[in-house]
Amino acid sequence: MTAATGLLLGIDVGTSGVKVVLSDRDGALVRDGARRYPTSVDARGGAEQDPGAWWSALTELTRSLLGPEPIAGVAVTSQAPTLVPLDAEGEPAGPALTWLDRRAEAEAHEIAAVAPGHRHGADPFFGTAKLLWLRRERPEVLARTRTVVSANGFVVRRLTGRAALDDSTAALLQAFDETTGALDARLAEAGVPAELLGEIVPTTAVVGAVTAAAEAATGIPAGTPVLAGAIDSVGSALEAGALAVGDPLVEMNGFSSVTILPVPAGVHVPGFIHTRHCLPGVDLLITAQVTAGATVDWVNGLAGGPQDLRETGPLRARRRPSPLMVVPALAGERTPSWNPRTRGMIDGIGLDTDGVDLMLAAMEGNALALAADLEQLAAHGFPVPEMRATGGGSASDVWMQIKADVLGIPVSRPRTGHGAAHGAAFLAGIGLGLLEPAQLRERTAEITRTFTPDAALTQDYARRRRRFARLLELARDREDASA
Numbered sequence: 001m002t003a004a005t006g007l008l009l010g011i012d013v014g015t016s017g018v019k020v021v022l023s024d025r026d027g028a029l030v031r032d033g034a035r036r037y038p039t040s041v042d043a044r045g046g047a048e049q050d051p052g053a054w055w056s057a058l059t060e061l062t063r064s065l066l067g068p069e070p071i072a073g074v075a076v077t078s079q080a081p082t083l084v085p086l087d088a089e090g091e092p093a094g095p096a097l098t099w100l101d102r103r104a105e106a107e108a109h110e111i112a113a114v115a116p117g118h119r120h121g122a123d124p125f126f127g128t129a130k131l132l133w134l135r136r137e138r139p140e141v142l143a144r145t146r147t148v149v150s151a152n153g154f155v156v157r158r159l160t161g162r163a164a165l166d167d168s169t170a171a172l173l174q175a176f177d178e179t180t181g182a183l184d185a186r187l188a189e190a191g192v193p194a195e196l197l198g199e200i201v202p203t204t205a206v207v208g209a210v211t212a213a214a215e216a217a218t219g220i221p222a223g224t225p226v227l228a229g230a231i232d233s234v235g236s237a238l239e240a241g242a243l244a245v246g247d248p249l250v251e252m253n254g255f256s257s258v259t260i261l262p263v264p265a266g267v268h269v270p271g272f273i274h275t276r277h278c279l280p281g282v283d284l285l286i287t288a289q290v291t292a293g294a295t296v297d298w299v300n301g302l303a304g305g306p307q308d309l310r311e312t313g314p315l316r317a318r319r320r321p322s323p324l325m326v327v328p329a330l331a332g333e334r335t336p337s338w339n340p341r342t343r344g345m346i347d348g349i350g351l352d353t354d355g356v357d358l359m360l361a362a363m364e365g366n367a368l369a370l371a372a373d374l375e376q377l378a379a380h381g382f383p384v385p386e387m388r389a390t391g392g393g394s395a396s397d398v399w400m401q402i403k404a405d406v407l408g409i410p411v412s413r414p415r416t417g418h419g420a421a422h423g424a425a426f427l428a429g430i431g432l433g434l435l436e437p438a439q440l441r442e443r444t445a446e447i448t449r450t451f452t453p454d455a456a457l458t459q460d461y462a463r464r465r466r467r468f469a470r471l472l473e474l475a476r477d478r479e480d481a482s483a
Helices: 051-065 105-114 128-137 139-144 151-160 185-190 212-218 232-239 293-301 312-317 355-379 397-407 420-431 437-444 455-482
Strands: 007-013 017-023 029-036 047-049 071-078 083-086 147-150 206-209 225-227 249-253 257-264 273-276 282-289 325-327 345-347 387-390 411-414 447-451
Touching: 007 051, 007 151, 007 232, 007 420, 017 051, 017 420, 029 051, 029 420, 047 051, 051 151, 051 212, 071 151, 071 232, 071 420, 083 128, 083 139, 083 151, 105 128, 105 185, 128 139, 147 151, 151 206, 151 212, 151 225, 225 420, 232 249, 232 257, 232 282, 232 420, 232 437, 257 355, 282 355, 293 355, 312 355, 312 397, 325 355, 325 455, 345 455, 355 397, 355 455, 387 397, 397 411, 397 447, 397 455, 420 437
Parallel strands: 007 071, 071 225, 249 387, 387 411
Antiparallel strands: 007 017, 017 029, 083 147, 206 225, 249 257, 257 282, 273 282, 325 345, 411 447
16 A cells, blocks of 8 residues: 555545545645436335446546545545445446335334334335345346445445445444444344345445555555545534534534534433444434435426526525425435435415525524424434534525524534535544544634524524414325325
8 A cells, every 4th residue: 555645535426426635645725527327216215226337427627626635535425325236346236225225115114113211213215125125126236236335335345355344334324233233133034144244344444445446446546545434424424513512413414414523422212313433332312304405406497597596695695584484304304204205395485485485494494404403303302502614505695694594503604515525534534543533623623614593593593483384284194194
């Protein structure tokens, strides 16, 4: 392997696209870039992606971003848990089944009956049920499959020739046993081919080195160390300075909206998501909306022309709270209800309603749903006095101010909030011993702007939250009745 000098390379395989960040050894951004790719969805709840599209986007980015500087190491974060079946040569045996894929709902309940008692409930989001679904629905794919990897694991396999499952992804899976550090042995009774997931390793473990073939494709020098990597929430926690218990809540806003809170290892809050951090003794307690940035992009697409409804000027000019109310559950709910049949609602439309009104209400709906989640966290002993926001949605000043006003807490934008890929670069530095948590804390402490709540608006939104809760119940019941 190469000497531990040079830049740190962070890669994030997101739901909407891949992002690459080059960071120096102090954690400062050097260069970055992003490329998008599609998701194939169907009426049955399928949500698949082509892993080859991830790789093509990644190789295009690395060849354009890499310069003369040496690369000290690489780490990959990703959407999760997204699973990719691979054949004996490491090529995809079928499409990636993304975290958004809902088709294994029945299998998730079967697994819960066979292997109860773990932190995560019966929902296809938690990945394990997709293995059983593959066995039943796509036996020809399973027959070709020799291993199943996560999205970050796919890139690691392409870079190094070695497959591994990082423990932040493993801990996110249904029926992961925190006591043994492995998936529950009772899964075999349900016919789940869990053995295909392979060896579970720490996020900071060096899995291997970049091969000559991978160098030819990506431009990353052969011999560069490659870490196991992690889920995107770990990357976002690192880039925003959520390193230890007591550090601020972090929001990661992209296709979905996820908040991440460092808590003591082993914490269990029913209805929420839990995983391991990359730092010892710390878990991450996670809230999640399925569609947040995706809802905003959907509304923006309704304009059908050059107008960008996300522009801050027209939004800032509208009175708040909006006369409209949007439930932004366009593809079901995650925390805390885990209702896959919930769909979005728009309430209060009049003849004078326009696209800007709808955009403002979509942003408010995201904040109102987030407020309900944080209220639940507080009820379980985890009050949230402040929030740091990262990801694409954090670039909107209007949206950031809405969140501060709805939540009634300061919301800040860290200078390092370039997305989980920046956190992946930090992860590479930590794993290789090149970046100490104390350095990272100093780097991530710098805030570019803090949005403070308007007390009068916070009261107005508190009244709106009661109506939002009623609309959310209608959104759930309506879909249940038509199922």
